[in-house]
Amino acid sequence: MHWKPFRGGTHPNPAKRTAGLAIEVVPPPGKVIIPLQQHIGAPCKPLVKPGDEVLTGQVIGEPGGFVSAPIHASISGKVAAVAPMPTYTGQEVLSVVIDSDGRDQKHPDLTPHHTWEQASSKQIVDWIKECGLVGMGGAGFPTHVKFAPPADKPIEAVILNGAECEPYLTCDHRVMQERADKVVLGLRAFMKAVNAPAGFIAIEDNKADAIDRLTRVTASLPQIKIVRLHTRYPQGEERLIIKAILNREIPRGGLPADVGAIVSNVSTAATFADFLLTGRPLIQRIVTITGSGIVNPKNLEVRIGTLLEDAARYCGGLQDNAAKLIVGGPMTGPSYYDLAVPIMKATAGLVVLTEAEARKLEPIACVSCGKCVEACPYGLLPNFLGKYAELGRIADAEKTGLMDCRECGCCSYVCPSRRPLLHAIKSAKAEVAARRRKG
């Protein structure tokens, strides 16, 4: 089934060079740096101190609130430090540094839950939390919070997001292709967690092999549908994926549960399947290390806390003309100035651009071409929002729909005058958010 495309969006060069490359499992590194906040919400409190011996899968950070997720040791060894360390978000985060003992010894408490199909919904949600699951597509929102919607909002559909509309990235594609069984098992467990009658796996139509694979795997499961989405950025954004599948729009300021849906990433589901089958929590993930600045681009399975430089070295290192490091996709990912920062739960990859690719032209005057208006999937007027933001007219920006922006970056991408529209909009949003917090 082919679903209606959304209004607007854009078609960046896909650059998915690694789409055909099988996942390579990287041996556990000699050292990991595990930040105690890898999710949206409250940071975790450390449960270990320097000198402690830890085992693979052991909880080393306990949630600091409801919107938070536990953090586990991704290797076994000795805690070298518990200290603030830099992360690619630009924030220093209290982190646990573990020196490996080279044995990768599993914590004895890690037990499979083969009988999950007999478990209660609440039990499954507890397991989601125990697993330390957060949205692995990039947002990093604690998954168990998503799966605890208000009682008056029944969930009719769980949607697994396999759109992977960001250019360059192919980790979700490889997971769907190579670990289709786990993706489907994870989805079934997610559906059970909220008693959802229907499940969807939504994939952009540029990943025909993954669509075929999952269609075959789900042939005997009538409650699960594989959805072919049009390939167009940002089709994988939550609002647009729900609109494509259920033809419902999340009301302004609302949440997916308001329209009876929960959206989760395919890698998140596969990780949860691992947890049910082996007891292993979220201590590893697939990342795409790619871009013209990487010698041998690859899809890797790495332990959380592996430094980006270790992952890059596994891919032959950087080219001499490497000039920009982007963590995640090039449309929404942050850039960072070096590789000495760890891969976290929501890190989908590393994109290294060359000098020529990273060169940005000077912005010139807005010519009101309207291309940003055409590209905005949310019906906003990015040119006005950008102007208001630059002039400090935050109230006017708010009236024009500032807080409805999902920060996909289409406006900046299409702007022929290279105006930093998203940058201005994000700054204005941050101001509004800060003011709202103050009350």
Next chain:
Amino acid sequence: MPERFVVTSNPHIATTQTTERIMREVMLALLPASAAAVYFFGWRVLAVIAVSMVAAVCTEAIIQKALKQKTTIMDGSAALTGLLLALTLPPTVPLWIPALGAIFAIAIAKQVFGGLGSNPFNPALIGRAFLTASWPKLMSTWKWPHAAQSLVQQLSASDAVSAASDVISSATPLELAKSMEVQVPLEPLFWGNIAGSLGEVSAMALLAGGLYLIIRRIIDWRIPVAYLGTVAVIALISRQDPLFHLLAGGLLLGAFFMATDYVTSPITRKGRVIFAIGAGLLTILFRRYGANSEGVCYSILIMNAFAPTIDRLTVPRIFGEVKGRA
């Protein structure tokens, strides 16, 4: 490899379609029309175009130097204004006409308002309007291409005309239709073997350039389609030949290259349609009831004035907004 890599905000990639490139592509799209002008009216046309473009670029550079602003002549917008202005002029104009027109267009219609992106009216059309108001005689002295002499004789010999052939030979097809009810056949109108402004004579050349801009997604097809469609439909209703109205005069030049000017047209899709329909209505009204036989220039200028209002009235629905509730 750098010690520290460059950090910017996202997105980190961008389209290759830059404003500068768009300006150059629009000029490229005007190449067929310019070449047709040279073909039909001779090499002097090149001088008119050159004077207009050089004057426009120099005016912009001098003003920006004088005001100690960044010089932006390399963005191509001033050169494009000069080219567009030249294409609206009769082939017979003395060369100071394009010079003065271009200076006025850039200085008064563009830089006074703050330069690129800030002008409410299409500078080239303001330049033309200024010239028409100041030197009406020079701006309405037409000539037919040499290759059209037999057509002129044929038109002069028709029963409907009692006037001498020099009247015919100094009038545009629209003027002939309005004052003498002589209709120039469609074929020369299409190829451009007629009297008129430099850039408006060859419908074929304008269509080729316009289609190029639509295919390259530089202009929104809605504007020319709605503009031309409105003119055609009203011509049909009022029992005139719609094809004649489409091919004669400055309509194609206006619909593809003037009404689609980013700065002075609406930014919303719906707004562009309304804008273009308005321009179409005005054009046919001017042609029918106006003092002149042509009305494209003023129609677009008047709609330019409404563009911000149209934008305000056609703000798109925000995703998730329920109709009837804000």
